[in-house]
Amino acid sequence: MTDDMKIGCCTGIENYGLLVDNDYETICLSAAVLYGLSEEDLAGYKKIIKSGPLKLIGLNGFYKPGVFLNGPEFSEEILSEYAEKICARGEELGCSYLGIGAPKARNVREGQDPAEMLEQFKSSLRLLCAIASGHGMDILLESVCGAECNLVTTVREALEIVRELDIPNLGLVYDIYHDRYEGESIDIIDEAAPYIKTVHIAEDRDGKRIWLREDLTDVYSLYWRRLKRAGYRGEFDLECFVGDTESGIINSMKILRTVKEQNR
Numbered sequence: 602m603t604d605d606m607k608i609g610c611c612t613g614i615e616n617y618g619l620l621v622d623n624d625y626e627t628i629c630l631s632a633a634v635l636y637g638l639s640e641e642d643l644a645g646y647k648k649i650i651k652s653g654p655l656k657l658i659g660l661n662g663f664y665k666p667g668v669f670l671n672g673p674e675f676s677e678e679i680l681s682e683y684a685e686k687i688c689a690r691g692e693e694l695g696c697s698y699l700g701i702g703a704p705k706a707r708n709v710r711e712g713q714d715p716a717e718m719l720e721q722f723k724s725s726l727r728l729l730c731a732i733a734s735g736h737g738m739d740i741l742l743e744s745v746c747g748a749e750c751n752l753v754t755t756v757r758e759a760l761e762i763v764r765e766l767d768i769p770n771l772g773l774v775y776d777i778y779h780d781r782y783e784g785e786s787i788d789i790i791d792e793a794a795p796y797i798k799t800v801h802i803a804e805d806r807d808g809k810r811i812w813l814r815e816d817l818t819d820v821y822s823l824y825w826r827r828l829k830r831a832g833y834r835g836e837f838d839l840e841c842f843v844g845d846t847e848s849g850i851i852n853s854m855k856i857l858r859t860v861k862e863q864n865r
Contacts, residue, residue: 605865606825606833608857610850611661611801611840614646619847620655623854627836628655629799631662632687632699643690650694657694658836659741659799660687661774664703671707671721671752680725684732692736698798699733700774701726702743704750715752722752723766730768741798743774746782748808756780756789763796772798776840777824778810787827794831801840810842812849813856822860829864 609627610620613634620628630646638646650657668683669675684699691699709718729740744759753759756775763771773796780789782805790797802824803810804817813821825837839853 605861606800606829606835606837608854608861609655609658609836609838611838612846612850614649616846616850617649617653617655619850621653623851624858625655625850625854627658627838629659629661629700629836629838629840630657630694632660632691633662633665635660635690635694636665636683636687638690643693647694657696659696659698659700660691661700661702661801661840663687663699663701664706669706670701670703670725671718672710672713675721675725677728680728681732684729688733688736688738691738696738698739698741698772699729700741700743700799701729702745702774702776704745707752708750709752718752723762726762726766726771727768730766730771734770739770739772739798740768741772741774743776743801744779744783745776746779748782754779755783755785756793757785760789760793760796772796774799774801775828776801777821778803778805778840781805787824790824790827790831790833794828794833797828797833797835799836799838800828800833801838803839803841806843810840811844812841813839813853815852815856818856818859821856822863825860826864 607626611629709715733740742759744756747754775797
């Protein structure tokens with residue numbers, strides 16, 4: 602086990618060089634993008650990942666239109682085909698996990714029974730775990746804040762599902778953005794730590810995930826310190842969707858470098 606967390610970023614392969622230049626240690630790629638790659642492009646990805654210094658540990662961005670985890674549009678056949686191809690390609694690239702946020706794929710709509718939708722969602726997680734296991738990968742459940750989703754919106758709920766299903770390759774994505782948005786206590790880290798396999802972070806602006814803010818360095822440091830104290834030593838990944846990518850990658854690393862140094 603290393604003595605500290607690894608700073609990474611969820612972004613496209615086109616930003617690989619920028620991450621290297623700014624001392625990032627890992628990259629997390631979109632599962633949906635990976636699924637849609639041609640064989641030629643996949644070979645290009647593999648060449649970059651295998652020859653470069655950044656490690657590709659996992660995948661985020663699971664949602665793809667037409668692929669659902671519950672509801673009337675759910676299809677086990679469609680989900681299975683989608684997940685099988687992603688996991689096969691993930692294995693080829695050396696990935697160890699596939700994160701499952703995908704709020705658009707798992708909402709409870711008006712007129713639907715929330716309990717029934719939750720059970721169907723759990724069944725999808727079982728299916729995904731079975732597929733991922735065949736490729737040496739974990740499935741990581743992510744709680745998604747109520748602004749984006751109405752099913753499994755807190756870490757507490759996600760943790761209860763992981764414990765209930767008790768599947769060896771099912772763990773958690775701990776997303777600080779969603780946790781703070783929901784106002785959930787940071788104390789949940791202590792209980793969830795054994796199941797947390799990766800951490801995501803972003804800042805909020807009007808419900809949008811933006812790059813980190815220097816004036817909130819002490820807040821980010823609080824989460825870093827608590828995770829470290831709980832024994833977590835995995836990735837600490839930026840997952841930001843709004844704002845200039847280049848400046849965001851550069852400035853956010855400066856902030857996280859300060860956080861890391863403050864908590865040696």
